[in-house]
Amino acid sequence: MNSGTTINDEKRYFGFWAYLMSDCLLFGALFAAYAVLRGNVAGGPAGSEIFSLPFVFGETLILLTSSFTAGLASLAAYRGSKRGVLGWLTATFALGAAFLAMEMTEFTRLVRSGNGPQRSGFLTSYFTLVGTHGLHIAAGLLWMAVLIVQIAASRSLTPKMARRVSLLGLFWHFLDIVWIFIFTIVYLMGVM
Amino acid sequence: MxxxxxxxxxxxxxxxxxxxxxxxxxxxxxxxxxxxxxxxxxxxxxxxxxxxxxxxxxxLGARGSRRWNLALFIFMALIVAIIVGGSLWIMANLNYNMTPAQMNEYMINQSE
The missing domain is CATH 1.10.287 (Helix Hairpins)
Incomplete structure (x- = not known):
């Protein structure tokens, strides 16, 4: 069962794409705020003192792999394979949850050591930028969980569900692309 | 795949x-x-x-009918470039042209 492409489908993809692009503007503004405030440490720690590169490298690989498995889920949806979709979506969910858990671990560690968002302008903009990305990941995980339950409960994969899977895939790839800039600008340039 | x-x-x-x-x-x-x-x-x-x-x-660009997607992307990239580039430019200028004391005085004058 191939979902095919109708005029309506094209419109939905375009609408979702327009949402993704406007979300890029949100992240663009947060990146601008971070770029301006990164030097304002107010006597507190700079990025090089609080970031751990091996930890971030692990996070990055996990999110990248989850973007790959999300792509495979879209591919399985295109082929109409219910089992394939369920398997790859579950893998994506597990990887995404692991990523979010690592991010929360890092945030907790920073706040416990007195370097929470209220410490300096640098940390405020850092928590806002990275936290907003984490919030998107959490929303994506919720969407994914609902979709997994819905597909598991249905007899077969309908074209509507297949479309939802591929839109979720777009969303997930988008989040991984935003992360490229976070690890480059915030973490790598913060440490060098 | x-x-x-x-x-x-x-x-x-x-x-x-x-x-x-x-x-x-x-x-x-x-x-x-x-x-x-x-x-x-x-x-x-x-x-x-x-x-x-x-x-x-x-x-992106895999299918011919996705032209508008690309147009939206280019527009978004332009706006982001203006926001990020503009913010850095203006804030660097302010930092360069003012000492902290001047900055305080300027802000007090503005709020009066």
Whole structure:
């Protein structure tokens, strides 16, 4: 069962794409705020003192792999394979949850050591930028969980569900692309 | 499948390259690569990875009817460039032209 492409489908993809692009503007503004405030440490720690590169490298690989498995889920949806979709979506969910858990671990560690968002302008903009990305990941995980339950409960994969899977895939790839800039600008340039 | 796999492998390679450069830089006591060069290299690697993921994961430009998607993307990139570039430019200018004392005086005058 191939979902095919109708005029309506094209419109939905375009609408979702327009949402993704406007979300890029949100992240663009947060990146601008971070770029301006990164030097304002107010006597507190700079990025090089609080970031751990091996930890971030692990996070990055996990999110990248989850973007790959999300792509495979879209591919399985295109082929109409219910089992394939369920398997790859579950893998994506597990990887995404692991990523979010690592991010929360890092945030907790920073706040416990007195370097929470209220410490300096640098940390405020850092928590806002990275936290907003984490919030998107959490929303994506919720969407994914609902979709997994819905597909598991249905007899077969309908074209509507297949479309939802591929839109979720777009969303997930988008989040991984935003992360490229976070690890480059915030973490790598913060440490060098 | 092939598309996603090559996109994934390329992205892993580019990510490892970026982290590797910074790790090498840090291990050498910040001597090995000069800062401006390293920063430029990191931005370039990120830009390449952006293109790789857009082509192999988002499949941008894969179908002819997706022209408007590309138009929206270009418009978004323009706005982001204005926001980020403009913010940095203006704030750097303010920092450069004012001492902290002047800044305080300026802000007090503004609020009166």
């Amino acid at each position: 092939k598309h996603y796999l090559s996109g994934y492998l390329l992205s892993v390679f580019l990510t490892a390259l970026a982290f590797g450069l910074v790790a090498l830089h840090a291990a050498s006591g910040h001597v090995v690569f000069a800062h401006p060069f390293l920063a430029a290299a990191l931005v370039a690697i990120a830009a390449v990875q952006l293109v790789v993921q857009m082509v192999f994961f988002l499949r």
